[in-house]
Amino acid sequence: MKSLQPLLGRTYLRLTAILTCSFAFAFQSLPVSAIDILNTASAAGDNLPPEGVKSNETSVTAGQAALELIKTGDRAAAEPGDTVVYRLALKNTGTATASNISITDTLPVGLRYVPESLQASLTTGSSTAQITIQPATTSNRTVTFNFLKLEPNQTLNVVYAAVVTPDAIRGNGRNQAQETRSNIASHQLRIRPGILSDCGTLIGRVFVDKNFDGEQQPGEPGVPNAVIFMDDGNRITTDANGLFSLANVISGYRTGTLDLTSLPGYTLAPNQKFIERNSQSRLVQLEPGGLVRMNFGVTPAYREGKQ
Secondary structure, rough: OOOOOOOOOOOOOOOOOOOOEEEEEEEEEEEOOOOOOEEEEEEEEEOOOOEEEEOOEEEEEEEOOOOOEEEEEOOOOOOOEEEEEEEEEEEEEOOOEEEEEEEEEEOOOOOEEEEEEEEEEEEEEOEEEEEEOOOOEEEEOOOEEEEEOOOEEEEEEEEEEEEEEEEEEHHEEEEEEOOOOOOOEEEEEOOOOOHHEEEEEEEEEEEOOOOOOOOOOOOOOOOOOOOOEEEEEEEOOOOHHHHHHHHOEEEEEEEEEEHHOOOOOEEEEEOOOOHHHHOOEHHHEOOOOOEEOEEEEEEEEHHOOOO
C-alpha cells in the first residue's frame, strides 16, 4: 500500500464543511381512554425529507379508580306486607378518585322503595361517619343513588327499605345494582305467598246444642274426640274443647262429614235457620289465603225417644 508523501513544490489543504440544520418539533398527545395516554413527536429540518421525521409512539398508564359493589338484604324470604332492608357497599379499590358516583338499583317486581328510609355513611379506613346524600331518583322499579366522589380505599354505604306488595308473587325476587364502573351486584329474595296463598285454613267445633237451634251459643260445651272426614280423605279429631283446625287446605268448595259413630249417645241437632245444616255434611267455600268455619251441633240421642 502506497503512502501519501507530499511532493516537492506541492501543499495539501484540509477543508472542513460545517452543516447547520434547524429542526421544528411537534408533539401530539392522543388520549385513547381515561387511563391510557399516547404521545408522539415529529421533526422537520432543511436537510430532512419533505414528509418530516416521526418518532415512535409512547404510552403512559394513569392512575385509575376501581369500584367494587356489594349488595345484601336483611332477610332471605318475605311475603306481601313485609319490609325488606337492603344495603349497598361501594368501595374504591383503585389509586385514583372516582367522581360522579351513580348507583342504579333495580328492585324486584312488586317491591316499592320507601324514600324516608334512606341512610348513608362513608367508611375511611377503620372509621365510619354518617353522611347526607341526595334523595334517590326513582323510575318504575329503578332507584338511583348519586354521590359526589369517592377517594381511594373509601367505602360508600347506602341503606334503604322496600315494602313487599301483593304483586311481588308474580316476580322472582331478584334485583341487581351497578355503578357504571363497577361489577353487577345482586340479591335473591324468596317471595312467599303469605295471606295470598292458594291454600286456606279450616276451623270449626263440634258442640252440644242445648237450645236445639243448631247454632253455637255461649255456654254450649264442645265434644272431645269427635271425628270429621274431609272430601280429600283427611281425618280430623276434635280436642278436649271440641275444637279443630286444618291448615294448608286447598281452596275451593270443601266438604266435611261428621262421623256419628265417634259420638256414641249423640245425634245431629236440628237447625232451624239453615236447611243444608240438617245433615252430617257441611259445604263451605274456602278462598285462597282465607279462613272458613265448619261447625257441627249435636244433642243427646235419648231425646229422639221422648214424646
